[in-house]
């Protein structure tokens with residue numbers, strides 16, 4: 001039986017991310033199927049944190065192609081250097097966008113998205129192989145602590161591939 005707990009959002013962000021990582025580790029550690037694991041990770045992040053959209057894009061034939069996600073339908077292909085996802089891929093670094101309307105080239109899959117964070121997935125050669133994209137309906141949702149916490153989670157996710 002798989003159970004998840006509801007995380008107390010009044011905790012310091014560092015603790016919230018630690019609890020999220022514990023839930024993710026617990027739900028994925030006995031399962032070897034990548035799609036099953038990435039699906040549950042999207043679900044944990046979206047429903048614990050109440051974010052608008054959480055999903056993965058994977059590099060395939062020099063494009064980012066939509067993978068597992070939770071949320072409304074999204075654009076399926078993104079070119080290198082395009083949108084927040086394409087820039088995170090090109091730079092191979094996390095991109096935090098406090099206000100998507102002020103980010104030149106932002107790709108609006110939904111007008112509800114107001115801020116977002118995109119983190120690169122990396123293989124063991126440190127090459128970017130995809131991204132984790134998280135969108136919020138509120139401005140300035142993600143700060144340095146979210147970046148640090150989510151980068152720890154992505155380090156764990158990288159080992160699942």
Ligand code: SME
Nearest residue numbers: 074083084085106107109
């Ligand atoms: N906003 C992203 C596109 C993906 S969707 O938000 C799901 C971007 O600018 O790359």
